[in-house]
Amino acid sequence: MKTELMSANYAASRAVVSARVEVVAAYPITPATTVPEQIALLNEQGIYKGQFIRVESEHSAMFACIGASSTGARAFTATSSNGLLLMDEGLHWAAAARLPIVLNNVNRSVSPSWNIHVTHDDSYSKRDTGWIQFYVASVDELYHTIIQSFKLAEDERVLMPVMVNSDGFVLSHTVSPYDHLEPEEVDKFLPPYTPPHWVMDPENPVSHGNIVFPEHYSEFRNMMHEGTKNALPVYTEIEKEYKKLFGKYFGGPIDCYKCDDADVVFTSQGSMGAEAKDAIDELREEGYKAGNARMRMIRPFPVDKIRELGSKVKAFASFDRGVSYGFGGPVANDIRSTMYHMKHRPMIKSYIGGLGGRDMAIPDIKAVILDTFKAVESGELGPEETWNDLKD
Amino acid sequence: MVTTKEIPLKEYVLKGNAACAGCQDMVALRHAHKALEGDVIQVVPACCTSVVQSLWPKSGLAVPILNTAFMASAATASGVKAALKAKGNDHTMVMVWAGDGGTFDIGLQALSGALERRTDFLYICYNNQVYSNTGTQRSSATPLHAQTTTTWFGKTEPEKMLDMIIAAHEPVYQFTANTSYPRDLFDKFKKAQEFEGPKFGHIFLPCPQAWNYPVEKGVEIGKLGVETGYWIQWERVGDEFTLGKHSKRFQDPEKRKPIDEFLKMQGRFSHLYRPKRNDKKIREIEDFIQHRWDMLIRTFT
């Protein structure tokens, strides 16, 4: 293990080398572009030894990954925003075909209008495809989560594709240190991919994806649901092993900070979760019992962990950098429905903000948490959701 | 040309599949796979060929088939080929088997991309000139004046000259074929195996359902396509063009059979003869046929 200084996109391309990916197919889009650029360079330099397909669209990128994965190769792609939206048909396809493809989505606002900065609407809109979804808060976490994701996706109990989301520019173009692993080191953790059920092979011909009638369709869908849900326990095992081998641990599906005795827990996805730790420290100094729960995984939704947290707190201040139009904060709503059947139901405040890359600095986060403290005090939920940085 | 007796007896199209009776797609598949002899991975987008395989958990084709999305077959094939390369397999043929809709229309971008990347694969467009799978809607391969369920009074445009678009990508081998000449078709698949790089085959394929002709006439109608000059058999290795043996004599318009023999057999053109022969529209079809010959000969010779 060696510490390197790089942007998240550069580190992602290095994770592809470390994980011995066999096929990458990708198409440029800001802010993901430097991922395919770097993979091309590493490929031409002979450092990335797999195949790189310079496809003509993101739709083709995803389907080239599907073709490769169906033929037994470890496959990877990276994209962002409109590119992810163009992949949609393939995202559903990969999940239903149970192909362990890993995708680095560099979160970016969806058009119109053109805005290349972070909003989570792109990946939020793909929550129901079956893909496992991680959100990371640092370059180091992105690099290692990509490596872990291959193991998770390829585990027979899971066999579902994984999307690792990293915030555009905040992470993608910001240089910071990460601990690099050589492929030989990763070998100890990640064996070569061998498809457990079917593969395109002339020696043993099968047809994948022909017609399924209503008699069996539900069962296949149910098994997808189970596969995605299994990602929670399997990821716990994977993290344990990873920690033992490389000393790296990022906190499981929810990375908690000072939550044990907290009255109010702030939840968020992505890079904001790192700043939130500082906000919590300041609030603690000011006498507020606040905690930070960084949601690393939102599909499968870490139901048990949220219930455990929820059983102890007075309120969640749940922040979404994206919107389900007409219904508010997507993760806040997931937390609300998770808590509905519990005896102790904390207040769940929903905040929407930081859209289109608008800065969410420590004071902004503190304001959100303090607003929740106020609501707890008054006992009134207030608005269904609060657009906290909206200019009236 | 291969003799009938030289064609292998082994069948890769299995009897009891879901194709309509008389389906010429199955004839094309039978002889394509007899030529390729099993060392192939076939990519199939949404089309009749995805349905003829029948229902999970059984398949009517004894080759590996990767079904894929309608517009994505060439991209999917690129991924399959890359995986084979990554694994050091340089012998298995990757073949797309797509309809005219999946090729002329929705899949054209992915196809163009794969050809431009010089992907080592064989792309087959089986052209039944319509979206058969969804019940006979027009495609950009549907002929002028043909009736479909989205052109109820006949299509008002002639078909796209896809072969010219493909040729502009300079595939290593490009051919047209016709299910009424299975031995010629067999030879072309054998030949395709000899070349590394992008290869494209365009197969004319009568569809009894969509064209509405008596099901037993599938071979006759395909031959009439050639004998009226409507369909041209040719191949091109690099930029070396050869007019097919079956089409040669029909380069001369005088030698062609009247187009009526081809049109009259098909329900989709019946409106051209009711209540009486529509001379103007049939003339337009004839003019397009000549135009296509002129374009082809001018471009390639």
Next chain:
Amino acid sequence: MHWTCFHLVNEVNTEPTGKKDMPKTSYSKPSIGSTGKTGSWRTFDPMVNYDECNKCRTCWLHCPEAVISIGEDDFPVWDFDYCKGCGICAEVCPKKCIEMVRTSDAVGGSLPVGGSEG
């Protein structure tokens, strides 16, 4: 293929009873009779007069269903379990020695007799 004709002829495959005997995703194995005994679609049977047959295999070449095989004596052999009765073999036979006979009127060995492959 047209969904209409497809629904008409499909024998729903009921082999797997539920999740426990299903794979995680729908991959299929090559099978003869994947859509059942498609011979039942037939209204006309191809009846060959072997006295006239010259073993040219033209019928075999053009049969869309691959139901004609070549026997040891080099004569074509029909599998009526799966022949869909399209009549193409009769059309292309250069000796005109295949006759399409309404199924109920067909005699002897050409009647569907139940195959072994399933």
